[in-house]
Amino acid sequence: MEELQTSLQARGLTLSSLPDKGRSLITAKDFYPGEVIISQEPYVCVPNNSLTESRCDGCFRKSNLKKCSACQVVWYCGSRCQKLEWKLHRLECLALAKLDKERRKSVTPTIRMMVKLYLRRKLQNENVIPVTALDNYNLVEALVSHMSDIDEKQLVLYAQMANLVNLILQCPDIDIKEIAENFSKFACNAHTICDSELRPLGTGLYPVVSIINHSCLPNAVLVFEGRLSVVRAVQHIPKDSEVSISYIETAASTITRQKTLKEQYLFTCTCARCIKMGQYDDIQESAILEGYRCRDNGCSGFLLRESDEKGFVCQQCGLIRNKEEIRKIASDIKSLSDKAVKSTSSGNLQEAIIFYKNIEKLQMEVCHPSSISLMRTREKLLEISMQLEEWKEALAVCRLTIPVYERVYPGFHPLLGLQYYSCGKLEWLLGETDDAIKSFTKAVDILRITHGTNTSFMKELLMKLEEAHAEASFKLSSRDD
Numbered sequence: 001m002e003e004l005q006t007s008l009q010a011r012g013l014t015l016s017s018l019p020d021k022g023r024s025l026i027t028a029k030d031f032y033p034g035e036v037i038i039s040q041e042p043y044v045c046v047p048n049n050s051l052t053e054s055r056c057d058g059c060f061r062k063s064n065l066k067k068c069s070a071c072q073v074v075w076y077c078g079s080r081c082q083k084l085e086w087k088l089h090r091l092e093c094l095a096l097a098k099l100d101k102e103r104r105k106s107v108t109p110t111i112r113m114m115v116k117l118y119l120r121r122k123l124q125n126e127n128v129i130p131v132t133a134l135d136n137y138n139l140v141e142a143l144v145s146h147m148s149d150i151d152e153k154q155l156v157l158y159a160q161m162a163n164l165v166n167l168i169l170q171c172p173d174i175d176i177k178e179i180a181e182n183f184s185k186f187a188c189n190a191h192t193i194c195d196s197e198l199r200p201l202g203t204g205l206y207p208v209v210s211i212i213n214h215s216c217l218p219n220a221v222l223v224f225e226g227r228l229s230v231v232r233a234v235q236h237i238p239k240d241s242e243v244s245i246s247y248i249e250t251a252a253s254t255i256t257r258q259k260t261l262k263e264q265y266l267f268t269c270t271c272a273r274c275i276k277m278g279q280y281d282d283i284q285e286s287a288i289l290e291g292y293r294c295r296d297n298g299c300s301g302f303l304l305r306e307s308d309e310k311g312f313v314c315q316q317c318g319l320i321r322n323k324e325e326i327r328k329i330a331s332d333i334k335s336l337s338d339k340a341v342k343s344t345s346s347g348n349l350q351e352a353i354i355f356y357k358n359i360e361k362l363q364m365e366v367c368h369p370s371s372i373s374l375m376r377t378r379e380k381l382l383e384i385s386m387q388l389e390e391w392k393e394a395l396a397v398c399r400l401t402i403p404v405y406e407r408v409y410p411g412f413h414p415l416l417g418l419q420y421y422s423c424g425k426l427e428w429l430l431g432e433t434d435d436a437i438k439s440f441t442k443a444v445d446i447l448r449i450t451h452g453t454n455t456s457f458m459k460e461l462l463m464k465l466e467e468a469h470a471e472a473s474f475k476l477s478s479r480d481d
Contacts, residue, residue, distance in 0.1 A: 001015070001138075001142070003133040004133050004134070004139065004208070006133065007132075007133035007134055008025075008038075008208075009028060011037075011038060012027065012028050012029035012031070013025055013026065013027060013028055013037070013038065013243070014026045014027075014028045015211065018213075018242065020270065021213050022144065023142070023211050024211065024212075024213055024242050024243075025037075025038075025211050025212045025213075025242065025243040026240060026241065026242055026243070027237050027238070027239055027240060027241050027242075027243060028239060028240075029239050030236065030237065030238055030239050031233040031236070031237040032233060032236055032237075033233055033234055033235055033236065033412065033449045034232060034233065034448060034449040034450075034452065035232065035233050036230055036231070036232055036452070037220055037231045037232065037233055037237075037243055038208065038209065038231050039228055039229060039230045039231070040134055040206045040207075040208050040209050040228070040229050041135070041206075041227060041228055041229075042193075042204035042205055042206055042227055042229070043117070043120065043135065043137075043139070043140060043204075043205045043206070043207055044113050044116040044117045044120055044204070044205050045113070045193060045202055045203065045204030045205070045227055046109040046110075046112045046113045046116070046202055046203055046204075047060045047075075047109070047201060047202040048109055048200060048201060048202050048203065049075070049109060054067075054075045055075065055201065055202065056075055056076050056077035056081050057074050057075060057076060057081065057085055057089070058076060058077070058080070058081025058082070058084050058085050059077060059081050059226065059227075060193065060201040060202050060226075060227070061077050063077060064077050064078065065077055068089070068093060070093050070094075070097050071092070071093045071096035071097045071104075072096075072097075072104065073096050073104055073107060073112070074089060074092070074093070074096075087123060087128060087129060088116060088119055088120055088123065088129070091119045091122070091123070092112075092115055092116060092119055095115065095119075095168050095169060095170070096115075096168065098168075098170075099168065103167075106164065107164075107168070109202070109203060110161070110183070110186065110203070111161060111164055111165060111168075113186065113190075113203060113205070114161070114165045114179060114182060114183065114186070115165055115168050115169060117140070117182065117205070118165070118169055118171070118174060118179075119169075120137075121137040121140075124136065124137060134208050139207035139208060140182070140185070140205065140207050142207070143185045143188070143189045143207060143210055144185070144188060144189070145181045145182075145184040145185045145188065146184060146188055146265075146266040146267075147181055147184050149266045150184060150266075155180070158180040158181075158183040158184060159176070159180050161179075161180070161183055162176045162177075162179035162180040162183065163176065165179050166179065186203075186205065187264070188265055188266065189205065189207070189210040190203050190204065190205050191203070191204055191205075191206055191209065191210075191222065191229065193224050193227060193229075194223070194224055195224070195457075196223070196224075196225075196451060196455060196457035196458075197418055197457070198414060198415065198418065201224075202227075204227060204229070206229045209222065209229050209231060212231065212243050212244065212245050213242065213244055214244065214245065214246060214247040214248070214261065214265070214267075214269060214271075215244035215245070215246065215269070215271040215272075215273075216246065216250050216254075216257055216269060216271045216273040216274055217271055217272050217273045217410070218234070218244040218245045218246045219233060219234060219235050219237050219241070219243065219244055220232060220233050220234060220237070220243050220244060220245050221234050221245060221246075221412070221413075221414060221450045222245045223414065223450060223451055225455055230452070231243070231245065232449065232450060232451075232452065234410070234412040234413075234449055234450065235412070244271070247261065247264075247265055248260050248261060248264070250408075250409070251289070251372055251375075251408035251409060252289065252290070252372060253285065253286035253289050253290045254273065254274055254276070254277040254282050254285075254286060255277070255286060256290065257269065257274065258274060258277070283304070284302055284315070287302040287303060287304060287315075287368075288302045288368045288370050288371070289368075289370065289371065289372050289408065290371070290372060290373070291303055291304075291312075291367075291368060291371075292312055292321060292326055292366055292367065292368065293365075293366065293367055293368045293369070293371075294314040294316065294317060294319055294321070295314075295319055295321050296314070296317060296319055299314060299316055299317045299319070300316065300369075301314040301315050301316025301317055302314070302315055302316070302368060303315070303321060306320065309323070310322075310323060311323045312326070326366055329362050329365060329366045330366070332362055333359055333362050333363060333366075336355050336358050336359045336362070337355075337359060339355050340352050340355035340356050340359065340380070343355060344380075344384070349384050349387055349388055350388070352384055353381065353384045353385065353388065356377055356380050356381050356384065357381065359377050360374065360377050360378065360381065363377055369404075370403075370404050370407050370408070371404075372404075372408065374404075375401055375404045375405075375408070378397050378400055378401050379401065381393075381397045382394055382397045382398050382401065382422070385397060391426055391429055391430055392430065394426055395423070395426040395427060395430060398419070398422055398423045398426060399423060401419060402419060402420070402423060405419050411446070412446055412449045412450060413446070413450075414446070414447065414450040414451065416446055417442075417443050417445075417446030417447040417450060417451075418443070418447070420439045420440075420442040420443035420446065421439070421440070421443035421447070421461060423439040424436045424437075424438075424439030424440040424443060424464070424468075425464070427439055428440075428464070428468055433468055433471050433472045433475065434472060436468050437465065437468045437469060437472060440461065440464055440465040440468055441465065443461060444461060444462065444465055447461065
């Protein structure tokens with residue numbers, strides 16, 4: 001780990017061990033908003049291929065794909081990606097080609113990633129692939145697995161997956177228990193690789209980035225440029241501070257966040273946001289995000305359960321809402337949600353959008369205007385409206401989500417920036433140029449911090465803003481003429 005420490009110091013960072021957190025990444029200098037803290041290529045990664053969708057193993061693109069003729073599992077978009085991956089895929093291809101057709105169907109992306117992990121270790125041990133301070137198997141060995149915290153059912157699953165990996169690799173010197181433990185490491189440490197608009201593309205293991213601990217109020221953000229992971233500061237991080245990112249969706253109550261972190265990452269968060277759990281402000285926020293609204297439409301109060309548990313009382317005006325009334329509406333919402341999911345899955349978007357509009361109507365009766373559930377429904381309405389090219393409807397829904405995004409996400413959160421961007425594109429498409437300029441500007445202010453300014457995604461956004469300004473100037477001069 002001395003080589004890692006030296007490499008980190010050259011980047012203004014240091015590795016330290018903190019009480020109750022273990023290994024942590026600490027700043028050895030000041031970092032400022034938008035500044036890259038660290039970047040790393042994956043030790044191993046795989047695209048999220050399925051029976052219905054495939055991606056190139058090299059660049060994760062979906063176009064011009066051809067399946068590897070030998071293993072019939074891996075796809076490439078062209079010779080460039082195939083050549084770049086060949087050293088590793090040559091061994092993987094030989095192993096996969098030996099499996100019968102039915103066995104190959106059970107080779108999930110996670111199984112493939114584990115196979116690639118051991119093959120990459122082998123190639124590095126043989127000096128076929130170079131070893132560096134930020135790219136070596138020792139970093140994988142140092143990752144936490146939380147094996148002692150895993151229930152028996154999960155351990156049995158890891159053992160079954162380990163046996164399949166062992167069958168594929170045919171290496172008697174590899175320990176089944178070690179493979180099972182590495183599956184647990186994947187669960188706790190692997191990252192979902194996303195595109196610039198945060199759409200999932202694949203999964204990768206980034207052992208140095210995995211050192212960075214979680215916070216529900218992080219001072220940094222993790223994004224991806226292709227397969228490269230990039231961690232940028234979203235606020236001023238003084239020297240000798242811990243770098244933190246968020247592992248989960250933070251638009252949730254403290255109880256929900258804690259539950260997600262415990263189930264998926266097997267730890268209890270003690271960040272500045274979570275230590276307020278049970279305090280009045282936290283109870284209020286939780287009731288607004290995941291609770292119910294006052295039955296007086298003119299009241300913006302939040303509800304808490306009555307002591308006799310017969311209903312919920314508004315903390316602003318004192319009105320009581322009957323528990324059975326809420327239960328009935330919640331049941332109707334659940335029924336409609338099941339139908340909406342079924343319609344969406346079958347491709348019947350016109351039917352699905354009707355269901356989601358009815359869900360929205362019911363949620364507006366029972367949920368607080370800043371409810372996460374209502375926000376998610378509107379996200380679905382936005383997505384389907386865009387697919388149906390109902391642009392005015394899409395813009396109206398998008399505008400309804402913005403105030404909730406502003407409430408539930410920090411100022412420099414990429415999801416907030418992307419929602420402004422979506423709003424701006426719809427406004428521009430519908431000829432609302434001045435509003436589009438405002439939305440694009442807000443998007444740029446956030447995304448230049450989270451995404452930098454040199455990616456093709458950001459260059460496209462900046463170009464749209466420039467073109468919108470030019471269009472507005474032309475319209476103004478035309479009116480003057």
